[in-house]
Amino acid sequence: MRTLVCCLIASLILTIGVIAKAGVEQTKHNFSSSAYSPNAFFWGTNRVCVFCHTVHNADQGSGPLWNHEVDAGQPYTMYDSPTMDMNQSPTPHMGSLICLSCHDGTIAVNSLNNVPGPGGAGTYGTPGGAGLDGVGRLSSSSHAYVGTDLSDDHPVGITYDSTQDTNFQPKTGNGQSYPDKLLSDGLYVECTSCHNPHDDTYSDFLIESNASSALCLRCHIQ
Numbered sequence: 001m002r003t004l005v006c007c008l009i010a011s012l013i014l015t016i017g018v019i020a021k022a023g024v025e026q027t028k029h030n031f032s033s034s035a036y037s038p039n040a041f042f043w044g045t046n047r048v049c050v051f052c053h054t055v056h057n058a059d060q061g062s063g064p065l066w067n068h069e070v071d072a073g074q075p076y077t078m079y080d081s082p083t084m085d086m087n088q089s090p091t092p093h094m095g096s097l098i099c100l101s102c103h104d105g106t107i108a109v110n111s112l113n114n115v116p117g118p119g120g121a122g123t124y125g126t127p128g129g130a131g132l133d134g135v136g137r138l139s140s141s142s143h144a145y146v147g148t149d150l151s152d153d154h155p156v157g158i159t160y161d162s163t164q165d166t167n168f169q170p171k172t173g174n175g176q177s178y179p180d181k182l183l184s185d186g187l188y189v190e191c192t193s194c195h196n197p198h199d200d201t202y203s204d205f206l207i208e209s210n211a212s213s214a215l216c217l218r219c220h221i222q
C-alpha cells in the first residue's frame with residue numbers, strides 16, 4: 001500500500017513537472033537562439049516573451065503589454081460570400097492585427113517597440129530561420145504565412161450576432177461560457193477566437209481540441 005501511495009505521489013509530481021514546463025518556450029513561437037543554426041529564427045537572442053510583450057513602454061492600444069510592431073493602417077482583402085449574415089468590419093480588429101503583424105509577412109518578426117538592451121524601437125537579433133526572408137519577415141513559402149489576402153481564410157472582423165443567423169449558437173452574455181468566451185473583446189470573431197499563441201497542446205496553437213470539429217461547433221450549429 002505504501003509503495004502504491006509513493007508511486008502515485010511520484011507520478012503526480014512528474015505530471016505537475018510536465019504541465020509546468022509546457023509553455024510558449026516549447027512552441028514554434030519561441031524565436032530565440034543564442035547561436036546561428038539553419039533552424040534558428042533570430043540568433044544572438046535569449047528572450048522568449050519579448051518578441052510579443054515588454055514590461056515597459058508597451059503599445060497598450062494593440063495588445064497586452066504589446067511589444068511587436070503593428071501597422072494598424074495595413075489594408076487587407078477580407079473574406080466575402082453571399083451567405084454571410086453578420087456585420088463584418090472593413091479591417092480586422094486587434095485580436096487579429098496582433099497576429100497578422102507577423103503572419104501577413106509585411107513586418108519583420110523581430111521588429112519591436114522596445115528592444116532588450118538598448119531599448120527603444122528597432123530589431124532584436126539576426127534573422128537565420130528558413131521560414132524568413134533576408135530582413136526577418138515571414139516568407140511566402142512558410143507554412144505559417146497568411147499574407148494580406150484573407151479572402152481564402154475563415155472570416156475575421158465579424159461582430160458575432162446569432163440573431164442574424166439561426167445556424168449559430170446563441171450568445172449567453174456571459175464571458176465565461178461558449179460561444180462568448182471565444183469572442184475578442186466579447187464581441188468579435190478574430191484569430192484569437194480559435195488560437196492560443198502560448199500553447200501548442202492541440203497543435204497549430206488551437207485554443208482547444210478540434211476533434212469531431214468540436215471547436216467549430218462552439219459557434220456553428222451545423
Ligand code: HEC
Nearest residue numbers: 024025029030048049050051052053063064098192197198
Ligand atoms: C508570438 C507572440 C507571443 C509570445 C512569444 C508570448 N505571447 Fe503572451 N500573448 C500573446 C498574445 C497575442 C496575447 C493576447 C491573447 C488574447 O487576447 O487572446 C497574449 C497574452 C498574454 C497575457 C495576458 C493574459 C492571457 O493569457 O491572455 C500574458 C500574461 C502573457 N501573454 C504572457 C506571456 C509570457 C510570460 C510570455 C513568455 C513566456 C509570452 N506571453 C509570450 C502573444 C505572445
Ligand code: HEC
Nearest residue numbers: 028051068098099102109131143144191192195197204205
Ligand atoms: C512576433 C511574431 C508573431 C506573432 C505576434 C504571432 N506569430 Fe504565429 N508564428 C510566427 C512565426 C515566425 C511562426 C513560424 C515558426 C516556425 O515555422 O517554426 C509562427 C507559427 C504559428 C503557427 C504554426 C504554423 C505552423 O507552421 O505549424 C500558428 C498556427 C500561428 N503562428 C498562429 C498565430 C496566431 C493566431 C497569432 C496571434 C494570436 C500569432 N501566431 C502571433 C510569428 C508570430
Ligand code: HEC
Nearest residue numbers: 096099100103143144145146154156190191193194204210
Ligand atoms: C474559426 C477558427 C479560426 C480562426 C478565426 C483562425 N484560425 Fe488559424 N487555424 C484554425 C484551424 C482549425 C487550423 C488548423 C488547420 C488544419 O489543421 O488544417 C488553423 C491553422 C492556422 C495556421 C497554420 C497553417 C495552416 O494554414 O494550416 C496558421 C498560421 C493560422 N491558422 C493563423 C491564423 C491567423 C493569423 C488568423 C487570423 C487572421 C487565424 N488563423 C484565424 C482555425 C482558425
Ligand code: HEC
Nearest residue numbers: 081083084085086155158160165182189193215216218219
Ligand atoms: C468563435 C466562433 C466561431 C468558430 C469557433 C468557428 N466559426 Fe466559422 N464562422 C463564424 C462566424 C460568426 C461566421 C460568419 C457568419 C455570417 O456572417 O453569417 C463564420 C463563417 C464561417 C464560414 C463561411 C460561411 C459563409 O456564409 O460563407 C464557414 C465555412 C465556417 N465559418 C466554417 C468554420 C469551421 C470549419 C470552423 C472550425 C474549424 C469554424 N467555422 C469555427 C464563427 C465561428
